Amino acid sequence: MNGSPALVLDGVSRHFGGLRAVDGVSLTVGAGERHALIGPNGAGKTTLFHLISGELAPTAGRIALFGADVTRLAPHRRAALGIARTFQITKLFPGLTVLENVLLACEALDARKLVMHRRADAYGDLDARARALLERFGLSGLARELARNLSYGDQRKLEVALSMAGRPRLLLLDEPMAGLSAGESRSMHDLLDRLDRSIAVLLIEHDMDVAFAFAERVTVLHQGRVLVQGDRDAVSANRAVQDIYLGTEPVRDLGSGAEG
Ligand SMILES: Nc1ncnc2c1ncn2[C@@H]1O[C@H](COP(=O)(O)OP(=O)(O)OP(=O)(O)O)[C@@H](O)[C@H]1O
Numbered sequence: 001m002n003g004s005p006a007l008v009l010d011g012v013s014r015h016f017g018g019l020r021a022v023d024g025v026s027l028t029v030g031a032g033e034r035h036a037l038i039g040p041n042g043a044g045k046t047t048l049f050h051l052i053s054g055e056l057a058p059t060a061g062r063i064a065l066f067g068a069d070v071t072r073l074a075p076h077r078r079a080a081l082g083i084a085r086t087f088q089i090t091k092l093f094p095g096l097t098v099l100e101n102v103l104l105a106c107e108a109l110d111a112r113k114l115v116m117h118r119r120a121d122a123y124g125d126l127d128a129r130a131r132a133l134l135e136r137f138g139l140s141g142l143a144r145e146l147a148r149n150l151s152y153g154d155q156r157k158l159e160v161a162l163s164m165a166g167r168p169r170l171l172l173l174d175e176p177m178a179g180l181s182a183g184e185s186r187s188m189h190d191l192l193d194r195l196d197r198s199i200a201v202l203l204i205e206h207d208m209d210v211a212f213a214f215a216e217r218v219t220v221l222h223q224g225r226v227l228v229q230g231d232r233d234a235v236s237a238n239r240a241v242q243d244i245y246l247g248t249e250p251v252r253d254l255g256s257g258a259e260g
């Protein structure tokens with residue numbers, strides 16, 4: 001397992017009837033790598049996340065996590081391997097407090113491990129871990145607030161905190177800045193920058209500046225296919241990328257990408 005990339009996609013496709021939402025995508029995310037997944041609306045980015053986390057089965061191709069083939073593995077078995085994700089639309093328990101949300105996430109992770117030998121202080125451990133997570137994400141002051149009363153920006157932060165409860169080694173973030181004010185967006189950006197460097201992160205992001213500031217490698221999806229893939233500088237300089245984002249001309253040549 002040591003030295004294996006966090007994620008390897010090999011020719012992964014997902015068709016919905018005649019629609020090729022994801023079409024032969026190959027992509028590697030190294031251990032601890034920061035990788036941005038960009039592309040216009042409908043490019044297949046979220047569908048690719050569903051395929052990686054196991055919520056959707058691929059029509060073709062193979063998926064490996066930390067060196068293990070997971071193509072046919074259920075989502076909870078993939079989560080146990082160290083993968084976590086957030087969703088494009090926030091999924092919290094709105095009627096529970098911030099602390100209760102984090103406790104539930106920590107407990108869900110620990111249930112598998114503690115069920116045989118539940119120690120008397122297991123709850124204390126969970127409580128300490130939950131509070132440490134809130135501290136790390138700057139949410140301690142809101143521990144007793146109901147999740148529904150949080151600002152949208154704090155709800156998204158809480159969602160990232162929840163995804164970290166399982167101590168993932170690969171984190172999938174689907175537009176964590178979407179809908180945030182400029183200030184909230186900066187704060188989220190800082191938070192992502194401070195994530196433990198041992199965690200590989202695959203970030204879907206519409207804002208090119210944010211994507212390129214965060215990631216050392218970038219994959220551009222267009223109509224389900226990889227248009228360009230490579231190091232940040234090569235991708236940002238690529239004419240085809242500028243074309244789809246600036247809309248100067250239709251993209252014709254799918255083979256003009258940087259190295260993969
Ligand atoms: N369950 C589904 N059934 C049928 N079509 C789907 C399904 N899920 C996604 N699609 C279609 O697949 C294509 C890719 O959608 P997807 O949500 O992956 O795009 P995206 O890159 O995440 O877009 P956005 O930037 O708007 O979030 C779209 O045309 C979408 O309508």
Ligand SMILES: [Mg+2]
Pocket residue numbers: 045046047088
């Ligand atoms: Mg999406």
